[in-house]
Amino acid sequence: xxxxxxxxxxxxxxxxxxxxxxxxxxxxxxxxxxxxxxxxxxxxxxxxxxxxxxxxxxxxxxxxxxxxxxxxxxxxxxxxxxxxxxxxxxxxxxxxxxxxxxxxxxxxxxxxxxxxxxxxxxxxxxxxxxxxxxxxxxxxxxxxxxxxxxxxxxxxxxxxxxxxxxxxxxxxxxxxxxxxxxxxxxxxxxxxxxxxxxxxxxxxxxxxxxxxxxxxxxxxxxxxxxxxxxxxxxxxxxxxxxxxxxxxxxxxxxxxxxxxxxxxxxxxxxxxxxxxxxxxxxxxxxxxxxxxxxxxxxxxxxxxxxxxxxxxxxxxxxxxxxxxxxxxxxxxxxxxxxxxxxxxxxxxxxxxxxxxxxxxxxxxxxxxxxxxxxxxxxxxxxxxxxxxxxxxxxxxxxxxxxxxxxxxxxxxxxxxxxxxxxxxxxx
Amino acid sequence: xxxxxxxxxxxxxxxxxxxxxxxxxxxxxxxxxxxxxxxxxxxxxxxxxxxxxxxxxxxxxxxxxxxxxxxxxxxxxxxxxxxxxxxxxxxxxxxxxxxxxxxxxxxxxxxxxxxxxxxxxxxxxxxxxxxxxxxxxxxxxxxxxxxxxxxxxxxxxxxxxxxxxxxxxxxxxxxxxxxxxxxxxxxxxxxxxxxxxxxxxxxxxxxxxxxxxxxxxxxxxxxxxxxxxxxxxxxxxxxxxxxxxxxxxxxxxxxxxxxxxxxxxxxxxxxxxxxxxxxxxxxxxxxxxxxxxxxxxxxxxxxxxxxxxxxxxxxxxxxxxxxxxxxxxxxxxxxxxxxxxxxxxxxxxxxxxxxxxxxxxxxxxxxxxxxxxxxxxxxxxxxxxxxxxxxxxxxxxxxxxxxxxxxxxxxxxxxxxxxxxxxxxxx
Numbered sequence: 001x002x003x004x005x006x007x008x009x010x011x012x013x014x015x016x017x018x019x020x021x022x023x024x025x026x027x028x029x030x031x032x033x034x035x036x037x038x039x040x041x042x043x044x045x046x047x048x049x050x051x052x053x054x055x056x057x058x059x060x061x062x063x064x065x066x067x068x069x070x071x072x073x074x075x076x077x078x079x080x081x082x083x084x085x086x087x088x089x090x091x092x093x094x095x096x097x098x099x100x101x102x103x104x105x106x107x108x109x110x111x112x113x114x115x116x117x118x119x120x121x122x123x124x125x126x127x128x129x130x131x132x133x134x135x136x137x138x139x140x141x142x143x144x145x146x147x148x149x150x151x152x153x154x155x156x157x158x159x160x161x162x163x164x165x166x167x168x169x170x171x172x173x174x175x176x177x178x179x180x181x182x183x184x185x186x187x188x189x190x191x192x193x194x195x196x197x198x199x200x201x202x203x204x205x206x207x208x209x210x211x212x213x214x215x216x217x218x219x220x221x222x223x224x225x226x227x228x229x230x231x232x233x234x235x236x237x238x239x240x241x242x243x244x245x246x247x248x249x250x251x252x253x254x255x256x257x258x259x260x261x262x263x264x265x266x267x268x269x270x271x272x273x274x275x276x277x278x279x280x281x282x283x284x285x286x287x288x289x290x291x292x293x294x295x296x297x298x299x300x301x302x303x304x305x306x307x308x309x310x311x312x313x314x315x316x317x318x319x320x321x322x323x324x325x326x327x328x329x330x331x332x333x334x335x336x337x338x339x340x341x342x343x344x345x346x347x348x349x350x351x352x353x354x355x356x357x358x359x360x361x362x363x364x365x366x367x368x369x370x371x372x373x374x375x376x377x378x379x380x381x382x383x384x385x386x387x388x389x390x391x392x393x394x395x396x397x398x399x400x401x402x403x404x405x406x407x408x409x410x411x412x413x414x415x416x417x418x419x420x421x422x423x424x425x426x427x
Numbered sequence: 428x429x430x431x432x433x434x435x436x437x438x439x440x441x442x443x444x445x446x447x448x449x450x451x452x453x454x455x456x457x458x459x460x461x462x463x464x465x466x467x468x469x470x471x472x473x474x475x476x477x478x479x480x481x482x483x484x485x486x487x488x489x490x491x492x493x494x495x496x497x498x499x500x501x502x503x504x505x506x507x508x509x510x511x512x513x514x515x516x517x518x519x520x521x522x523x524x525x526x527x528x529x530x531x532x533x534x535x536x537x538x539x540x541x542x543x544x545x546x547x548x549x550x551x552x553x554x555x556x557x558x559x560x561x562x563x564x565x566x567x568x569x570x571x572x573x574x575x576x577x578x579x580x581x582x583x584x585x586x587x588x589x590x591x592x593x594x595x596x597x598x599x600x601x602x603x604x605x606x607x608x609x610x611x612x613x614x615x616x617x618x619x620x621x622x623x624x625x626x627x628x629x630x631x632x633x634x635x636x637x638x639x640x641x642x643x644x645x646x647x648x649x650x651x652x653x654x655x656x657x658x659x660x661x662x663x664x665x666x667x668x669x670x671x672x673x674x675x676x677x678x679x680x681x682x683x684x685x686x687x688x689x690x691x692x693x694x695x696x697x698x699x700x701x702x703x704x705x706x707x708x709x710x711x712x713x714x715x716x717x718x719x720x721x722x723x724x725x726x727x728x729x730x731x732x733x734x735x736x737x738x739x740x741x742x743x744x745x746x747x748x749x750x751x752x753x754x755x756x757x758x759x760x761x762x763x764x765x766x767x768x769x770x771x772x773x774x775x776x777x778x779x780x781x782x783x784x785x786x787x788x789x790x791x792x793x794x795x796x797x798x799x800x801x802x803x804x805x806x807x808x809x810x811x812x813x814x815x816x817x818x819x820x821x822x823x824x825x826x827x828x829x830x831x832x833x834x835x836x837x838x839x840x841x842x843x844x845x846x847x848x849x850x851x852x853x854x
Binding site for chain 2: 019020021028031035040041042043044045046052055066068069074075077079080083084090091092093095096097100101102105107126127129130133137140142149159161164165166167168169170172264269271286288290294295296299300301302371373
């Protein structure tokens with residue numbers, strides 16, 4: 001029987017406590033309410049445009065604003081054809097072995113094409129979750145920071161699939177969490193420690209974005225290592241759709257920046273990827289990334305779809321879709337005041353406050369034909385519940401106008417009924 | 428700036444150190460050698476049967492023994508057709524949203540069908556990695572063990588995608604590691620603590636299996652919670668292909684056993700799944716599983732393939748393939764003595780000892796037309812390197828005979844050349 005008993009690098013008194021128990025106890029009733037009101041775990045079939053059909057609600061057709069397919073590419077015929085053609089050509093969907101062993105040649109083609117498109121060394125993963133899980137321990141090892149184990153600093157709002165690993169990383173190096181976008185706190189840590197790595201999102205899933213310019217200054221000054229999960233930023237920014245983060249970094253990525261991104265979301269296929277800066281990083285990942293060595297590759301359908309999508313990214317259609325997206329966002333902003341109004345990022349949140357009121361608002365909208373996300377703890381802070389809406393290039397102007405008016409109407413009805421909300425819906 | 432400074436449940440002096448740095452330093456040269464000799468990260472196209480074509484070696488055709496498609500289903504026409512049909516029907520590959528929100532109706536159909544097939548409550552995941560990452564914190568929370576946070580006990584050989592999370596779990600509950608299949612050590616912990624959860628594989632990826640009967644006795648006696656990653660056992664055992672673990676548990680799974688499995692490997696599609704025992708567990712997972720709430724679903728091609736495969740599992744073809752597999756394993760065992768000889772599990776390892784000799788053996792076999800895994804630290808202990816071979820139902824008797832003879836020939840040549848190995852290859 002073996003028990004580890006050494007003191008970790010976070011010191012005898014430090015700990016990065018995760019409390020799944022607490023999270024469950026504090027949010028369960030709201031999840032139950034959301035489920036009860038038919039807002040969670042919907043099972044649907046695609047309809048035209050952004051609409052879906054709900055078999056369990058009598059085949060009712062609703063317009064979806066939950067999906068993050070920001071350019072509306074998730075039902076693009078060329079991308080689906082790409083998936084089908086790859087399956088027909090290969091006669092296989094999946095090879096059960098590690099990427100460190102045997103790969104479909106087509107995934108090599110994909111990574112080469114994406115590397116060229118995004119001017120980085122790209123490795124594809126089954127999901128962004130797998131990419132993040134692979135990257136963080138390699139950062140902790142020090143092998144990406146010249147042999148010195150960095151202090152790993154998480155932005156408080158870093159995605160759940162990043163924050164999850166704090167405890168594991170704490171067994172290897174020092175881990176800190178700072179307030180969202182707190183550049184000052186980060187600089188203090190950079191002054192104090194010879195090697196620091198900052199873990200953040202590019203575009204945050206509840207709105208907002210990374211302060212990349214200021215981070216790059218810290219990088220120049222202190223050698224700060226940046227790991228940016230830009231899953232929500234891919235395709236919607238950049239001449240090649242390289243994403244929110246990559247498009248702000250001219251030239252080579254360099255040896256101190258790694259960007260994760262999605263092959264779903266704006267990209268329109270399925271899976272995840274890492275953009276690496278040099279050969280040393282690529283070799284390290286291809287040998288030691290946990291998902292590369294111990295988990296499954298992206299399947300052939302996803303690879304084929306991604307190949308078709310990256311081809312589309314090289315045509316004028318990309319820029320047209322990016323502009324369409326901006327146009328839909330701007331139209332939404334004319335109709336519904338939100339904290340994100342005026343931002344070019346495609347996520348909008350309407351804060352309502354009380355969790356049950358947020359759920360009621362989402363249900364009312366669903367009754368009126370619009371599926372939105374009711375968001376509450378742990379996704380947002382307690383008492384700051386609301387709605388999350390993703391306008392996309394795949395929505396028509398009519399869709400946007402309709403939901404905008406519906407949101408304002410619902411909030412007005414709440415007010416008239418004496419149901420207070422935090423929402424500022426006066427245009 | 429915030430820094431956690433509380434003492435965790437593993438005590439002020441305890442720590443579950445992960446050392447990616449050490450792992451890299453101790454194995455890098457061997458990975459480099461294996462890469463140099465063209466044994467790692469091969470890119471290939473499918474050929475007939477279990478063969479693949481290597482474009483980078485002049486389109487040479489080799490028979491693959493690395494893949495874990497134990498029933499040879501990964502290129503079954505019905506399964507590929509299932510993938511294609513689902514894509515055509517849905518006109519979409521992937522919806523970018525959490526499973527807690529919007530799902531393709533077809534994944535609901537799949538989970539229902541698998542639940543019936545395996546007599547459990549099944550939730551599908553993009554990969555087994557995602558399933559494992561989702562399950563472990565929920566076990567740690569105590570919500571699966573009647574409110575009492577269990578001591579989580581890892582088998583030392585538990586899969587890397589389980590062991591990875593020890594540090595994260597240690598922030599929530601006590602974590603221990605015991606020697607492989609050390610039932611006595613586990614019982615000691617069961618006597619000492621009111622709630623214990625044991626984390627192990629069903630079929631281990633380097634050979635061997637769980638001692639399920641003895642674990643079930645501990646379960647009856649002490650309420651031991653079992654989490655079994657049976658990715659390598661699925662489809663190859665059980666009347667319905669329910670796998671090595673599930674097929675040994677009669678009737679309902681109950682409330683103290685969760686089994687993870689693959690939708691790849693023996694099953695022939697792509698993805699992962701969890702077999703849960705009751706409604707309480709299922710609700711918990713569908714609300715709070717990290718991959719369910721924060722990561723992507725299995726894509727439509729994988730769902731369609733899995734639906735076709737589960738249909739095949741209900742036909743006599745399943746049993747025929749299971750018997751073919753046993754026949755190929757038995758034939759291999761006639762030719763090559765291994766530690767696993769006589770076992771019904773499909774993984775065989777030939778221990779050679781020295782890492783560079785193992786790499787040389789694998790390269791020689793590849794020259795002769797057989798792709799095997801050169802295995803070395805961290806996959807196996809240092810100085811215990813060797814070859815891993817997966818005979819499958821998709822191999823012909825000729826394939827098995829040829830590789831068996833080739834392995835023995837290579838080891839004999841090594842001996843004659845005065846290159847010692849640990850291998851006992853005298854039949």
